[in-house]
Amino acid sequence: MKKTTVLVSLLAVLVLGISMTFANGPAVxxxxxxxxxVNATGGIFFAPASGHNVFTDSKNGNSKITxxxxxxxNQVPPPKAMVMTNKDYPTLMCWTGYGPLTTDxxxxxTPSGNVKLTCHINPNPIV
Incomplete structure (x- = not known):
């Protein structure tokens, strides 16, 4: 399979053993x-037990994970801050642990090696 297919599955955030049972409640x-x-070159790296995630759920079924x-x-940070989105890597998708995969x-x-990933799910957009 294509390398991009592997990356799609790798970008999914691993949220193991978690039951998302909140409805219009506070953040979890x-x-x-x-x-x-995602690293500075668009590659994927695993960060065990170093994530801090905030799941929020609105009345419309939205969820967000950071x-x-x-x-x-062993990975070199960029010389200046880099911002990457699905527009830069259209084959990469993210999963919040709640709802479908997202391209959002x-x-x-950052140059200091800090990485932040934010994913948004909006399964019921208001039109």
Whole structure:
């Protein structure tokens, strides 16, 4: 299969053993969870127990997840901050652990090696 197919599955955020049972309630905050994040070259790296995720759910079924991590020691950070989205990598998708896969994601990699990935799900958009 194409490399891009593998990347699609790798970008999915790993949220294991979590039951999302909130409905129009407060945010569910989870610390020290596993995430797959995008590095400065568009590659994927696994960040075990270093993610901090906030799941929110609106009355329209929206959910959002944000993962924070640091690049592994063997990966070089960019000389200036990089912002990547699905427009830069159209084959990469993200999963919040709740709802369908999404192309609505943004990754930021800083010169200090910090990485932030945000995914949004809006299954019932208001038209």
């Amino acid at each position: 905050v989870q610390k020290d969870i596993n995430c797959n994040l 993962c924070h991590a640091t690049l592994p020691a 994601w943004k990754a930021i990699v």
